[in-house]
Amino acid sequence: MSATRQKPLQARLGRDDLIMRGYMLMLALYLVITLALPLYTMLSKSFSTYQFDLSQFQIQVSDEQGNWNSDPKSAAEINAALGENGIQNFATSNDGRLAPTKLFPEFSFRSPVNYRIKGNDSSAVWLVGSKRHNSTDWLELDSNTFRRVSLRPVKSTGLANYATYFSTPALSRSIRNSLFISIISTLITVTLAFAFAYALNRSQMRFKGFFRLVAMAPILVPSLLPGIALVYLFGNQGMLKAFMMGESIYGPIGIVIGSVFFTFPHAVMIITTALAISDARLYEAAHSMRAGRWKIFRTVTLPGARYGLISAAFVVFNLVITDFGLPKVIGGQYNMLAVDIYKQVIGQQNFEMGAVVSVVLLIPALLAFVVDRYVQRRQVAMLSSRSVPWQPPRRRGFDALCLGYCLLITIFIVGLLGVCQYAALVKFWPYDLSFSLKNYAFDLMDGGGWNSYYNSVQLALYTALIGTAIIFSGAYIVEKTSGFHKGRSLFQLLALLPMAIPGMVLGLAYIFFFNNPNNPLNFLYGTMGILVICTVTHFYTVSHLTALTALKQIDPEFESVAASLKKPFYKLFARVTVPICLPAGLDISIYLFVNAMTTVSALVFLYSPDTTLASVAVLNMDDAGDIAPAAAMGMMIFYTNAGARIIHLLLSKGILKRTQAWRAGHAAMSS
């Protein structure tokens, strides 16, 4: 049917097809420039190494009377003559310096011996003190000055950075740490979230709407906020310090608790969806076979939700392993990969090593992504059109148990947020507990002051507007273009890729790509524009999938009808598709808005003094020790996002009434 329909249509829709393919190409180009090229630049940076090349330098030593009797030798020869005592490791970073006195075991700065040094060509660079030399003429120095000489490395390519990484335990230990924390957090979060989702779906307890709302609250704050709350609760001056029984909250314990907090809503959402699609017919069958409750749980509920559980596990794993804010705030001495990237780049300006850690971090993130995609595909296939939604029976004991459990989770979530708000209002914890607004005087702190808050709101609005337009139209083109299979699947791949790229990696890749003076897009660097582009790209995938789902619900007959009426596709798009998909569009914009307000990881490398951001300010204020103001700013983000959500809710309702009335009519007609 479709084959017979497509051919004649294509002939008539030639112009539309061209426009649509052209547009798809443009968007693909956008994703290539904002994703593929920066990542490629980063990958090549990780292979860019700095090595000392001793063969570049000639050194001659005089006798004690200052006569140049011996022959000049290359530094490499001198080193080779030393055998095992010579310098073995030539790998270094761009900041590397090598003292040539190491080549002379008998060296003494008091010796009357003189030294001469020169390079083979001008690429051989050495310093006397901090003065740079690269001459091919002899430079004569007495011993005491020769002691101040350092040789400088040359740039080359190779695997040396990776070798250094894996042979430095302080660095490679982070792989184990990151995996350990992510696995533990995933197990705890998925278990807790499953119980929570189970209570929401399978009980008749009261206040379900309230609990749903509470469970989503952590999405509205930056991931580092629970870290700050934990400091106030369990730090050395914490309110509940006794609970720690001498253990320190700074380290694995703190990271895991905080991770559970910020990943909980994601897991609940996925598992709820999985539980909601369960088929009542299976339960009826189990009951009629007199299966016990536990048996039903094991043989019907769990298998039915297994894809949801696996998917939730991988999403949580990915969120934890790529998160940077939380371990930065509460990790103490416990190093994790994402923090290592930050330390290498911001602390030591060792961009090459930062790129290496990024590549290492990319591997588990990519793996988790691939498995998740695979599982999600399976899950969709499980829903059959004959499934009947299951209605849980009323069971008093069980319902009370569920209510109690959900209350506990509520206390955990609301409690952490409440502690932050309290800390933000206290004058000087723990010595002066009176309330004041002094922690809101952001202009007196590091981090950019109130301007960062306004910048963040601006960024969130731009991201929501521009992002929704780009992503929605992209999804439309992919969904509605006929033919052109290769192009479409390539675009689809590009659109899914951002989900697998950790924010830190994306941010670092952007530095390498956009900060290059030879890049014609260099002008974007340091502007609000690059922050918007980065955020849209970072959160592209989920928005893209939301748009696709909404578009798939629209009957393709619309296109055929429009085509037969000789209406160009964009008229159909503007008059039919967009109004029908408005709720999905709103969902995408609120998703982008909230994430733009809370994200830290990618933007921490990209903000400039004029574009400081609220979420980064939380990080920087905490870094400077202004923890209470950091909590205050974090709560400002929370209220802003909560406000945005409420507006979103009202808008959705209004729009639903005006544009979606047909759905009700449609339903009435078909029933």
Added chain:
Amino acid sequence: MLGKTVASIGTIAGLLLSNSVLAQTELTVYTAVEAEDLKRYAETFNQDHPDIKVNWVRDSTGIVTAKLLAEKDNPQADVIWGLAATSLLLLKSEDMLEAYSPKGVELLDSKFVDNDDPPAWVGMDAWVAAVCYNTVEAEKAGLTPPASWKDLTDAQYKGHVIMPNPNSSGTGFLDVSSWLQMFGEEGGWEYMDALHNNIARYTHSGSKPCKLAAAGEIPIGISFAFRGAKSKAAGAPLEIIVPEEGVGWDMEATAIVAGTANLEAAQTLVDWSVTKTANEMYNTGYAVVAMPGVAKPVEHFPENLLEKMIDNDFEFAANNRKRILAEWQNRYDGKSEAK
């Protein structure tokens, strides 16, 4: 009505004047000076030189240094005004600084001037290491105040000391490099081995240890003196201890970026940056400035601090930085058994 007209004519005349007579030169100035101070710096400078407009590019020390190094082949800055001397030495070793002897440089303390002639950079002010000691929490924990760096290795302070990670904090690095200079290479590492046993954890930033001490989270924070004075002024129960062996320090300094198209204006700015007016201006944010006799005492600032500043070998610090940091990382970083 008439008044208004006169006023507007005046404004127009003023505009014309400022456009024609004061053809402005614009300088791009990279800095790590606190944002709240920058406006004041530019305004004070413009009182003497209204014809030069300063366009600030500000970020933290590490980032400004990284940015300058990244722009090595295509420099965007004209002047660096307010960046750590150790960073400027890195830039000097890349041949990125235009050597220039500003008028009046001889009036500065020679510690604050690059030892080449003409100097590649000149210092402005110094920040000095010190120990922030929370008297309330220390008493609760039964500690006695330390008097020296060596005291801090005493077993009573186990888990009660916090310091910045030198791999991410300039303040942390100046501590480490000062210990290596004071105690010698071997003695310095032995000292840090012993100190490491007492460290609760290493922070990313240099001011955080003192703020944590002020908040009582960890009673003893190795940080810098000015931060301690500020926290004490804010009401924290702090004592600022200057260890008797001497304390490390780093300075903020000024330099002209080689290849600037506005050399004359850049020299005017650097000339001005060593004047008495400028030094008085630095004094509001820093207790120690380059010109002797200018600094007014800062409240709560330890009195004997100046004498305790070590004769810091910045060249040693800059040229051995990479090696020291790698060694430090191998010895102390990523110890997951945080106490």
